[in-house]
Amino acid sequence: xxxxTEKDVNPKILQALLGAESDLTVDEALENEMILNxxxxxPATHGVLRLLLRLDGETIVACVPDLGYLHRGYEKLAENMSxxxxxxxxxxxxxxxxMSNNVAWALAVEKLAGxxxxxxxxxxxxLVAELTRxxxxxxxxxxxxxxxGALTVFLWTLRERxxxxxxxxxxxxxxxxxxxxxxxxxxxxxxxxxxxxxxNFIDKIDENLDECERLVNPNKIFIERLDGIGVATKEQxxxxxxxxxxxxASGVEFDLRRATPYMFYDKMDFNIPVYTEGDxxxxxxxRVDEIRESAKIIKQVxxxxxxGETLLNQPKKVLPHKIEVYSKMEELIHDFMIVNFGxxxxxxxxxxxxxxxxxxxxxxxxxxxxxxxxxxKIRSPSFVNLQSLPHLIKGHMVSDVVAIIGSLDPIMxxxxx
Amino acid sequence: MELQELIIQKLKKNFPDSFIDFNVHMGDLSVKxxxxxxVKICSYLKEDSELEFIFxxxxxxxxxxxxxxxxxxxxxxxxxxHNFRLCIKADVDxxxxxxxxxxxxxxxxxxxxxxxYDMFGISxxxxxxxxxxxxxxxxxxxxLRKDFPLMGIPGSLALPKK
Amino acid sequence: xxLEAQLKSDGFITTTIDAVIAWSRENSVWPMPMxxxxxxxxxxxxxxxxxxxxxxxxxxMRFTPRQCDLMIVAGTVTYKMSHVVKKIYDQMPxxxxxxxxxxxxxxxxxxxxxxxxxxxDQFLPVDVYLAGCPPRPDNxxxxxxxxxxxxxxxxxxxxxxxxxxxxxxxxxN
Numbered sequence: 065x066x067x068x069t070e071k072d073v074n075p076k077i078l079q080a081l082l083g084a085e086s087d088l089t090v091d092e093a094l095e096n097e098m099i100l101n102x103x104x105x106x107p108a109t110h111g112v113l114r115l116l117l118r119l120d121g122e123t124i125v126a127c128v129p130d131l132g133y134l135h136r137g138y139e140k141l142a143e144n145m146s147x148x149x150x151x152x153x154x155x156x157x158x159x160x161x162x163m164s165n166n167v168a169w170a171l172a173v174e175k176l177a178g179x180x181x182x183x184x185x186x187x188x189x190x191l192v193a194e195l196t197r198x199x200x201x202x203x204x205x206x207x208x209x210x211x212x213g214a215l216t217v218f219l220w221t222l223r224e225r226x227x228x229x230x231x232x233x234x235x236x237x238x239x240x241x242x243x244x245x246x247x248x249x250x251x252x253x254x255x256x257x258x259x260x261x262x263x264n265f266i267d268k269i270d271e272n273l274d275e276c277e278r279l280v281n282p283n284k285i286f287i288e289r290l291d292g293i294g295v296a297t298k299e300q301x302x303x304x305x306x307x308x309x310x311x312x313a314s315g316v317e318f319d320l321r322r323a324t325p326y327m328f329y330d331k332m333d334f335n336i337p338v339y340t341e342g343d344x345x346x347x348x349x350x351r352v353d354e355i356r357e358s359a360k361i362i363k364q365v366x367x368x369x370x371x372g373e374t375l376l377n378q379p380k381k382v383l384p385h386k387i388e389v390y391s392k393m394e395e396l397i398h399d400f401m402i403v404n405f406g407x408x409x410x411x412x413x414x415x416x417x418x419x420x421x422x423x424x425x426x427x428x429x430x431x432x433x434x435x436x437x438x439x440x441k442i443r444s445p446s447f448v449n450l451q452s453l454p455h456l457i458k459g460h461m462v463s464d465v466v467a468i469i470g471s472l473d474p475i476m477x478x479x480x481x
Numbered sequence: 482m483e484l485q486e487l488i489i490q491k492l493k494k495n496f497p498d499s500f501i502d503f504n505v506h507m508g509d510l511s512v513k514x515x516x517x518x519x520v521k522i523c524s525y526l527k528e529d530s531e532l533e534f535i536f537x538x539x540x541x542x543x544x545x546x547x548x549x550x551x552x553x554x555x556x557x558x559x560x561x562x563h564n565f566r567l568c569i570k571a572d573v574d575x576x577x578x579x580x581x582x583x584x585x586x587x588x589x590x591x592x593x594x595x596x597x598y599d600m601f602g603i604s605x606x607x608x609x610x611x612x613x614x615x616x617x618x619x620x621x622x623x624x625l626r627k628d629f630p631l632m633g634i635p636g637s638l639a640l641p642k643k
Numbered sequence: 644x645x646l647e648a649q650l651k652s653d654g655f656i657t658t659t660i661d662a663v664i665a666w667s668r669e670n671s672v673w674p675m676p677m678x679x680x681x682x683x684x685x686x687x688x689x690x691x692x693x694x695x696x697x698x699x700x701x702x703x704m705r706f707t708p709r710q711c712d713l714m715i716v717a718g719t720v721t722y723k724m725s726h727v728v729k730k731i732y733d734q735m736p737x738x739x740x741x742x743x744x745x746x747x748x749x750x751x752x753x754x755x756x757x758x759x760x761x762x763x764d765q766f767l768p769v770d771v772y773l774a775g776c777p778p779r780p781d782n783x784x785x786x787x788x789x790x791x792x793x794x795x796x797x798x799x800x801x802x803x804x805x806x807x808x809x810x811x812x813x814x815x816n
Binding site: 077135137140144175305316318324414430438448 | 587
């Protein structure tokens with residue numbers, strides 16, 4: 065049981081913490097400042113994030129995040145399994161918005177293979193993507209309020225989220241980590257009961273959200289804890305690569321659904337909420353407004369959804385319907401070939417990104433003509449958003465760290481891949 | 482497309498010896514350059530008033546497992562002005578496994594390059610803080626290389642005693 | 644544990660006191676949520692108004708190990724994280740139980756890779772294993788009821804003369 069000395073601490077992290085230009089030693093720094101470890105197990109770090117803070121009293125001088133406590137080796141896994149087999153793994157990337165990740169993967173593989181899903185499947189995918197956005201923002205708002213001190217809002221937003229999980233239960237059989245999309249369409253058609261439940265939910269979401277907002281918006285403590293904390297100016301936000309609601313709260317009007325439209329978003333009528341202050345309160349308001357915009361989009365999708373089939377009829381690349389596999393000879397052979405040898409897209413590489421609730425989720429796929437990708441890179445929004453954390457918390461106090469992390473909304477399953 | 486041709490013409494005019502090749506696949510434009518001038522090319526693309534590629538989306542690498550030019554470092558950059566995405570590739574050989582860092586041009590590239598170093602072992606010259614990103618510092622291998630097995634090497638990572 | 648240390652034989656008073664202590668322990672299990680990844684979200688869902696865990700006496704999810712008796716390990720445990728989990732398990736006071744929630748903690752789950760521990764029973768003693776990826780909240784409540792049954796059968800003799808674990812504590816001299 066000896067005193068902790070310099071030799072026990074990892075030298076490279078310490079060097080990063082003390083700053084490359086200064087030549088402070090550990091003992092000198094410890095005379096006036098304190099090194100605090102906000103460890104991987106913490107009630108408010110949104111997962112297993114480790115922060116090493118250098119404090120002067122209660123004010124933060126420097127911060128070094130340490131990631132990798134949830135590194136599961138996704139990119140190496142993707143090189144060893146076929147495109148179809150990787151669909152359940154994409155659920156578990158950003159585990160609060162599973163359907164959105166499935167849609168992103170399906171769009172990326174379809175771009176690589178050069179096929180396009182039928183219109184009804186695209187509309188169903190848009191519907192589930194927007195429902196996912198509502199579910200993810202509800203948890204973000206709830207956990208931000210819980211971190212700041214308002215515990216009731218968390219339980220009320222989780223109650224709303226349970227209604228969405230019931231919809232998914234009827235739609236595809238799983239409440240959570242549902243691998244719903246397939247390459248070339250969706251797994252099964254949307255049943256009328258599911259669509260009716262969606263309509264009931266959307267009709268009531270405005271008043272339920274107002275109820276949650278009335279608890280915190282006029283509250284002086286909530287506003288004082290978030291106003292002016294963690295400010296990111298427009299140039300800083302672009303330089304650090306922030307995307308999603310964090311970028312829109314700093315004044316940049318950029319949304320991938322408008323800039324590079326995919327599926328049928330160019331036919332939908334919706335606004336993009338933009339705030340210019342760039343602090344944590346602006347990020348909270350952007351998320352609340354986005355829930356209302358998503359509700360508008362879902363109403364239009366329900367009105368415009370056409371009838372038709374939900375899986376593309378291209379037997380060399382898309383798994384056929386099970387009924388045809390059991391009754392016709394060619395479909396049986398195609399099913400066998402696709403499951404065993406893969407879909408074999410042409411050689412080349414593409415990058416495809418969609419607007420996830422957390423930011424821009426991109427897949428970079430390199431294909432060498434085989435059934436599995438040669439390289440799959442996942443551009444996760446939480447990883448890039450977390451890079452701005454040391455700069456946002458400089459000069460604030462320890463209790464503000466919790467508020468800033470809650471407003472950036474990282475998910476470690478995605479940041480650590 | 483006029484924008485694609487404009488970019489290729491500008492690059493050919495300003496960097497005639499570094500520009501190697503271009504390719505269009507499924508609507509994506511990718512440009513292959515020499516790794517020696519990568520910082521100058523990236524700053525030119527960022528500061529040019531017509532193009533304005535101010536947003537860096539992704540930095541990654543590919544391992545081809547061949548003997549010549551084993552790795553390729555890939556950059557994806559985006560321009561808000563034209564809503565256009567460009568892909569830049571630079572080959573890196575295994576014997577000289579280093580390339581200049583672009584974190585002076587875009588700060589986003591800082592952590593992404595650390596991840597490439599962790600997974601592939603490609604080191605970046607003049608990087609402000611080159612440490613491993615995900616795996617502990619004592620780990621001796623680079624997992625995403627093609628000669629590292631998926632299930633790992635037993636004994637390479639320590640486990641606490643029961 | 645002071646009272647139980649004095650109870651050594653199996654008389655009428657001893658078994659009644661045993662039953663009372665076991666009953667009070669099983670109906671107020673305070674869990675320590677070691678929420679690491681996706682299963683942690685289902686654990687949060689157990690605490691919300693639809694699948695109420697408060698009716699079992701367990702809504703007190705303290706994040707400090709000193710006040711808990713049940714550790715629910717929810718999420719994939721990697722080699723880097725395993726040292727942290729073991730440290731927190733050592734800091735919990737006796738008597739303590741462990742639920743391995745989900746496929747990742749039971750056997751490594753769908754991740755057969757270089758950085759994932761293939762089952763936490765390689766370094767922790769586990770009492771109940773839960774299947775599912777992620778298990779539904781009803782499943783977690785069923786596991787909690789199994790732990791309660793297990794606690795209900797404990798006697799005072801089980802907790803006597805247990806050696807203290809070797810903690811890796813740094814002390815200032």
